[in-house]
Amino acid sequence: MRLRATAVLVVVACLFAALFGRLWFLQGVEAGSAAVAQVAAQGIETVYIPAPRGQIFDRNGVLLAGNRIEQVVSVLPGAEAAHPSIVDQLSAVLGEPVAKVRAAIDNVQYSPYQPVPVAEGVSTSVVLAIDENQSLLPGVEVQAEPVRFYPYGETTANILGYVSQITGAEYARDRNEHCGKGVGCYGTGSVIGQAGVEESFENYLRGRPGVERVQVDSQGHVLNSYTVSPPVAGDDLVLSISLTDQQAAVQALDDWVVKARGMLDHVSLHDFRAPAASMVVEDPRNGQILALATYPDYNPSDFVGGISQAKWSYYNNATNDYPLIDRAVSTGYAPGSTWKLITATAMLRYGLRTPDTVYYDAGSYSIGGQIFNDNDNTQLGDVNLAQAITESSDTYFYSIGGQFYQQYNYGKHLSGPDPLQGVASQYGLGHYSGIALPGEEPGLVPDAQIVAKMHAQYPKAYPDGNWEPGFEVQEAIGEGQDLVTPLQLDDAYAAFANGGTLYVPQVSLAVEAPGHSGRANGKIMVLFHPHVKDQVTMPSAYDRAAMLQGFEGVTASSVGTAVGAFANFPMTKYPVAGKTGTAQVDSYCATATGCGAGYLTWPAYKQDTSVFASFAPAAAPRFAVDAVFEQSGYGADVAAPAVEQLYQTLFGLNKPVPKSQGAGTTSTTTGTGTKG
Amino acid sequence: MAYTAVSRPATSVPATVPRRPVVSPAWRHVDALLVAATAAISALGVLMVYSTTRTPLAVAGDSPQSEMKKQAVYAVVGLGAFAATIFFDYKRYLSWAPVLYAGSLCLLLATLVVGRKALGATSWIQVGSIEVEPSEIVKVSLVLSLAALLARQKGALSGKLLMLVLALSVLPFLLIYKQDALGSAMVLAVVMVGMLLMGGTKGRHMIALALVAALAIGGVLQLGVLKQYQKDRLTTFLTAPSGIANSGPSATNPYAATIEYNLDQSKAAIADGGLRGRGLFKGLETNLSYVPNQSTDFIFTAVAEQFGFAGSALLLALFLFVIWRSGRAAVMSRDLAGTLICVGVLSMLAFQAFENVGMTMGIMPVAGITLPFMSYGGSSMVVDWVAIGLVVNVSMRRFS
Structure with a gap:
């Protein structure tokens, strides 16, 4: 019996020894292994709390972009596939057509792993x-989310x-490039700037999303959550x-797009289409942009x-002239006679003529057997530099182009850049201005190298790889491939206005x-100082x-090209220096037959671009203003009066007329470019 | 103490003063350490039930304390049952044994007719407003019945009587097996073997019994008596990786895969505790309810995760202590019946503790066996306390 008792004792001891051993294996050896950590982490989910996006103010503290808390209804990815009935149910609750709700859910702009917003700013009754x-x-799901809003809509x-x-x-x-490398991470539902300063200042505006770890039990219930880091609001701009x-x-x-559409184009004998236009106001003293309208x-x-x-299609449709394109920074135009700023500067700098040299404007200029006519074939007679600018003598500047070409042709030994293109480059033409807005175009200032390169690349489109005299002559008045x-044009005039910076x-x-x-609390995180890009050799x-x-005469002299536009402007108090430009885009031919190569008939023909570049007050400029109106004819007729109208506000001569909301959209819908 | 005898002459003792009893009252020999250890385990059990049920209850919108309170009541009732059990000499219980046995058998039969199914087994019947688990009650009545039967033979067990003992054991075994509560049935088998061993079964009979058992087990496994899921429960711990799998279950059979997943959760919870534990209410797996049946069969994982190796080793030590005190009571018993009662209880507690804890750690098959005094539930709590009451009963009356 004692033996049996001992046996029982030994058995029990062995069993418990096994338990202790196994316990030690699990808690002493296995503990801390990756497998345990993985199993232990299964109930933790990371949730990103959106940070309030920084607000955007104008220079006077007016709110241009802010956040509004709204109830947003969204549908989880895959929900529609799993429960097709939710589309009908949701449209009933929202009171919106089924097709619209379905389209919102199926919106391809959203990635398949984030909730798709279906309705925003819904009422409390819908939420309930x-x-x-x-x-x-x-x-x-319904969530209160900060929603971006823009009080001035289309205007900004x-x-x-x-x-x-x-x-x-x-x-x-x-995830691959930035996240975790000193930069906060985006969540799948994060908001991100997609254009304008919302995009270019994204890193300041976005703030840092808060990170929350949420404990979810085996049934998916959220048990509790703890904040790893609270959301940090983005900085204001x-x-x-x-x-x-x-x-x-x-x-x-x-105003002037509408007016242009009521004007007759004497070339095509159709009204101007004026499909697109833009204006820039810059402070020449520091390069600050005061207005940038498109x-x-x-x-x-x-x-x-x-x-x-529907909106996306509308905005990307040619018949609506692509409203998403910012003409002021993303479209290059032939600048027409406004380019004469560059030609005049180059002429004086390289000593081709003195300002007082008198040139006889015979209405046309010929070089290498080619004849270049003045825009209206008008003969201005004897002109010096100031008169040539004021009256916009083309032949005066054609001949400068011709002289530069001859220098090029006979003096290839001359080192350094071509004079005309070199000065243009100093004025910032042909390369990015460096403005902090996405989608900027560098423009183009052709020279011998570029033409040769273009010919090598696209021999069909550019059959002649040589730098022909006509190229230089055309370039001297802002035509051709410019x-x-x-x-950029406004930058160049601002640089001249301030003495070359x-x-x-x-x-x-x-x-x-x-x-x-409202306005930021004033603690400045970053101050953006004026940045000098280049110095024009004046x-x-x-x-x-x-x-x-010459520039002042354009608006003030009785023979100035824009004198009519500034007839009612207090020129003595605020003298405006400017230059009109009328850039030919296509060569027009009235009849379909008998036209030369390269001539276009209506409606393929594109009308002249109306350009005006200026600064004021002329002696101590505070504003550099330019305007470019597509297919609007003479610079003096549309662009110049538009600039004059703007100067009225800039100098406080009239009360600003606030643009009524939606007016832009209305005129966009009517201005399909086929009028006339 | 000679000087006392001198200072107090025998003549001064008044004749009317009753003589001090030769034997001190039985309550003075209550094994207080055993009771204290058992009470400590029960108290820890109440706390562990709270830690495992508070979050699911809160999520469901109930009071987080509701199940803890119930378990505390069960523990108090168990303590009351313990007190009642030690009140009468265990000899009386032995004489009631046939009645107790028949009564619990009836309950088992009733379960088959009006039983409620939970955790895979149909083990509960409604008695008034409370639910009773007859498979728990039958453990104690079998211990008493076998003790009564074996003690009468004074250690010389005839083959005929052995057959009777076997019959008495197999009957409830089969009824419980029919309820699909294989684990509880195994407890009965272990109790029977332990008591036969200490009850004077002849060596050759024991060997014969072992052979029959081996044949029976082999037959059961081979002849398809067990359903596949029952086999899976018994064998998955052998086929699953010994460590914690992090690549999903290796089993292809869905039921076995589920068990393997559950075992992984259980093992991970234990390992998550490490040496010192996560701290009370700080166990991740416990708080997130990732271990299935954690308040009942898998309650050991709650101890292991929250109190680590230190705490769980202490708990195992407490169980060992209870088992040791039961063995001590068996050895010191005044009669064979007392010894056998203690051996029966010892076998029951030792097997349940080993099987339950071993199951949570993946070294024993998954069988629905409670951890005594710890697992949430009234029937097992009360029955286990009655069992301890029987041991204490035997040990406190060892001098009478």
Whole structure:
């Protein structure tokens, strides 16, 4: 019996020894292994709390972009496939057509792993209805979310841009390239700037999303959550833009596009189409942009919470003239006679003529057997430099181009850049201005190398690879292959106005710590100083004064090309120096037959571009203003009066007329470019 | 103590004063350490039930304390049952044994007719407003019945009586097996073997019994008496990886895969505790309810995760202590019946503790066996306390 008792004792001891051993293996050896950590982490989910996006103010503290808390209804990916009935249910709750709800859910702009917003700013009753009918609406959620809003809509759209939920590709790129490397990570539902300063100042505006770890039990219930890091609001951005100036510029565009469409083009004998236009106001003393207007424009609110397919098609349709394109920075135009600023500077700098040299304008100029006519074949007779600018003598400048060509042709030993193109480059033409806005075009200033390169690349489109005299002659009056953006043109005139300093055009003044409401609290995080991009080698003071005299004559002299536009402007108080430009885009032929090669008939023919570049007051300039109107004829008829109208506001001569909301859209829809 | 005898002459003792009893009252010999250890385990059980049920209850919108309170009540009732059990000499219980046995058998039969199914077994019947688990009750009545039967033979067990013992054991075994509560049935088998061993079964009989058992087990496995899921429960711990799998279950059979997943959760929870544990209410797996049946069969994982190796080793030590005190009571018993009662209880507690804890750690098959005094539930709590009451009963009356 004792033996048996001992046996029982031994058995029990062995069993418990096994338990202790196994316990030690699990808790002493296995503990801390990756497998345990993985099993232990299974209940933890990371949730990103969106950070309030920084607000955007104009230079006077007017709110241009802010956040509004709205109830957003969204549908989880895959919910529609799993429960097709939710589309009908949801449309009933929202009171919207089934097709519209389905289209919102199927919006391809959203990646397959993020909730798709279906309705924003819904009423409390809708929120309650969705909450109460969760069983009928699986995968439908309602959340209070900060939603971007733009109080001035279309007026500031091209500058501000818009925001949208991050796309799958952007999210993946962030994960691979930036996230965790000193930069905060985006969440799948993060909002990201997609155009304008919303895009270019994204890193200041976005803030840092908060990270929350949520404990989810085996059934998916959220048990508790703890904050790893709270969301950090984005910094506010203060722009150099002045809202009143911007509104006035947009108003001038709207007004003069309409007026241009009522004017007859004497070339094509159709009314001008005036499909698009833009204006730039820059402070020549520091390069700050005060207004940057483009026509047609778009409403950035259309993009908030995902743009509808119809709107997206509308904005990307040729018949609507692509309202998403900011003409001021993204479109290069032949600048026409406004280019004469460059030719005159080059002429004086390289001593081809003195300002007082008298040139006989016979109405045409010929070189190498080619004849170049003055725009209207008018003979201006004897002109000096100032008169040639004031009256816009083409032959005066054709001949300068011809002289430069001859220098090139006979003096290939001359080192350094071609004089005309070199001066253009100093004025910032042909390369990026460096403005902090996405989508800028560098423009084009052709020279011998570029022509040779173009010919090598595209022999069919550019059959002649040689630098022909006609190229240089055309370039001297801003025709031919020249492409200049309205912003670049304004930069160049601002550089002349301030005595030769070319600034990087600046849209932002400062980044400030997020304010509680309205204007930022004033703590400056980053201050953007004027940045000098280049120094134009200016001719002597005497020579420059002659140019200035010519520019002032454009608006003030009785023979000035834009004198009519400035007839009612207080020129003695605020003398405006400027230059008109009328850039030929196509060669017109009235009949389909018997036209030379390269001539176009209506409606393929594109009418002349109306350009005006200026600065004021002429002696101590505070504003450099230009305007470019597509297919609007003479610079003196449309662009110049539009600029004059804007100067009225800039100098406080009239009360600014605020642009009524939606007016831009209305005129966009009517201005399809087929009128006349 | 000679000086006392001198200072107090025998003549001064009044004749009317009753003589001090030769034997001190039985309550003075209550094994307080055994009771204290058992009470400590029960108290820990109440706390562990709270830690495992508070979050699911809160999520469901109930009071987080509701199940803990119930378990505390069960523990108090168990303590009351313990007190009642030690009140009468265990000899009386032995004489009631046939009645107790028949009564619990009836309950088992009733379960088959009106039983409620839970955790895979149909083991509960409604008695008034409370639910009773007859398979728990039958453990104690079998211990008493076998003790009564074997003790009468004074250690010389005839083959005929052996057959009777086997019959008495197999009957409830089969009834419980029919309820699909294989684990509880195994407890009965172990109790029977332990008591036969200490009850004077002849060596050759034991060997014969072992052979029959081996043949029976082999037959059962081969002849398909067990359903596939029952086999899976018994064998998955052998086929699953010994460590914690992080690549999903290796089993292809869905039921075995489920068990393997559950075992992984259980093992991970234990390993998550490490040496010192995560701390009370800080166990991740416990708080997130990732271990299935954690408040009942898998309650050991809650101890292991929250208190680590230190805490779980202490708990095992407490169980060992209870088992040792039961063995001590068996050895010191005044009669064979007392010894056998203690051996029966010892076998029951040792096997249940080993099987339950071993199951959570993946070294024993998954069988529905409670951890005594710890697992949530009234029947097992009360029955286990009655069993301890029987041991204490035997040990406190060892001098009477």
